[in-house]
Amino acid sequence: MKALLKTKGFREFLRVLLALAIGLSLGFIITCFVSKDPLASYKAFLFGPLSQLNRIGDWLEESTTLVFLGLAVAIVFSAKQFYIGVEGQMILAALVSGVVVLYAPFPPAIRIVLAFAAGSLMGFIWGVVPAYVKAYLNASELVSSLMMNTIALKLFEYLLSTYLQLPKVSGIMSELFPKEVRLVSFIPNLPFLAETRALWEKQTSVTVMVYVAIAAVLVAYLLLYKTPFGYELRMVGSNNKFARYGGVNVKRIIMLAITTSGLFAGLAGVHVALGIHHRIVLNMSAGLGFEGVNIAILAFNNPLIVPFASLLYGYLRAGADVMERTTDVSRELVTIVQAAVLLLITAERLLPVIQQRVTTQDDEEHLQEKGEANVA
């Protein structure tokens, strides 16, 4: 146990677990105040997502979106750029990929490939302006990316309602994508799986996007941890003066960090359009772009942890949905739980007792060494 406690990874895991436990308990206490039947309500929240196949489907679909968004944010955060423009990148990518599958004069398979390319490219391009003003004019990426989000959302609304609006419907939406360009189920089309596949296809829209997400996780991991670019990006993030001294072109890396993250945000948009809604529709991003920030924080910016963080976070959101629909507690309760969990995870002093006890010994060894240090 002690050896296990010494590994940083395990301690961080413990921290997340503790944070989650405290957050959920807090949520329950509040439920007791607001609900007539707190036990039932909380049960709906905790176990709801698993109670029906379509709910499991919702959970997995949303988690897939979160994976892409979490990866996008993890990349920019690794470079210590407080860029939160993935919402805008995602929504415009959804629009562009939707337009491609609707109108590009190519066979369906090529249209889908083009939609992916166009979506991620859109994400990339939408990052160029905030990236440039940060890297070369030292303008806060936080402010510029927030402004770009608003521009993106309004642009999306304008283009959708002006050029793509389906006539004679009350909602603002485009026509449905043709059947042949929808993504296929994530369950392979094999004889012995036919029944399961049919069931899942009927009740959920979990598509091959799941595999794309897994591939994206691997790509992001390799990019960040195995390539020269990733090394440069992480060095800029951990000490940009050191990176510059070592010869890294810091401005170029800041540019590329923000734009590259757009590629992943773009895939989230593609997923939302082609995998979930099958059309372009108002509010299709559902504010998920900002949740990407939370995923990245939960995953300590590590692409390999992003899928787990996404599943956890997606579960909380799915549970919130079920609870809101079936009980007298609104979904905002879960926002409180989420906020508490994130707060506790980002609070560095959480679990100091364990950490201290384990590290005291190391520190003592260090002190001895440093004791030999002379006057500066």
Added chain:
Amino acid sequence: MKPLIEMNDISKIYDNGVVANDHVNFSVNKGEIHALVGENGAGKTTLMKILFGIEKPTEGQIIVDGKELHLNSSHDAIAAKIGMVHQNFMLIPSFTVAQNVVLGSEPVKKGLIDKAEVLRISKELSDQFGLFVFPDAVVDGINVGMRQRVEILKMLYRKAEILIMDEPTAVLTPQETQDLFKAIHTLVEQGKTVIFITHKLREVKEISDRVTVMRMGKVIGTVDTKDVTKEQIANMMVGREVFLDIKKPKISRGEKRLSVKDLTYVSETGRPVLKGVDFNLYSGEVLGIAGVEGNGQTELVEIMTGLREAAGGEITVSGKDIVNQTPRTIRMLKIAHIPEDRLTNGVSVNSSIKENLVVDRYFKAPMKKGLFIDYSVVDQATDELIKRFGIKTPNGNLPVSSLSGGNMQKVVVARELSSEPYVLIASQPTRGIDVGATEFIREQLVVNRTEGTAVLLVSADLSEVMSLSDRIITLFEGCVTGVFPDASKVTEEELGAYMLGVKQQTPEEMEKFL
């Protein structure tokens, strides 16, 4: 007369084991201008931070005006009428001068800040003490000299009787310095007491009544300024240390590898920092730059390594002018750099040791294979360097933050020396590290020089410069003031005189040795 301030037997040992003050006794009389001098790292600022309540002494006693003080914060110090003007000003740039002066204890009328009163206070204080400011100007738009006066006014508004000024002239132009000195005289005439931290001897002679000299955390002595010459103060500051015994085989230097011509640099505040520096650097020699810190060494090194843009001049290496080139371009010419501030530039503390060791080579073969970095090569190189340079760590995957200062510096040295440099620029290579690592690093520098590397050594530690260098130049206020072609034939007193601007060689004298 009983002194106004008495600091008795003050010691300060930082958590990392650095002894900044070692049983220091320091006293100041009422109404005097007391200069506190010493080289960087001598412990002056720490001592004053203790007096201002920002640092807590490990032991010792502070008596002000006959009362013993226990200072827990700067608020306590201000309550005891002690004020400090820091090296880096602590003003709010978007506020006006007057708002900054009263910040924290604003005059209030009917629960609201009395704006007219705010302005009036600043005007009145400004007139009373001859500290000229524009009360309604926004701080962002005023020059450094005025910002400093605002800082002083802030302290006067808080009724400070004792003013500590931490190297107030370091950022000022000569004209501004003269204005400041006038203001200090006015303050003293009105009964204030001023403690003036500096390492410029001319200023000590010009302004102070008494001077206390510190070296290596200890007080060397306190004397009446009029009784000593600049040379005597210089000797006290520099002192005599036991020379470290370094085996340095005699070799004759080789070809010219780097030449600096008429290099100039002007700081952001418009102060000329380098005023036309010339020198050459040859293969197989250690050229030492001796100088009190703040005389342009930092800027010189940063310009030579691409971290700072020069105003003019050229630096030629292998036929190329490297002024205002990127650090990568300069590194590709095999110029290695041990930076003076290892925590800022030299390492990324939260990254692993191995990532710190490869920052200059991860992008080329054999470490880069195809699209990826081959981490098996990186790991192997890391293990080799850890062994060769004796970095004390279980493995290269630990963060640099887990190392002691000396071992962190070994990481820097390991990286820079293993790049087989054509020119090596070492800035304060042994500052703040333990004796073992110091010795090792010095040895390594000499080994590289003997193998033919051209080594430029910048150090505030004079004995280090003298024992390692083959040739020495002195830098004072951005000018080369002397060249000593044989480092073994020069005394500290002589160097001290040139470092502190007491003496200066003519360009003709220097020309043939540069």
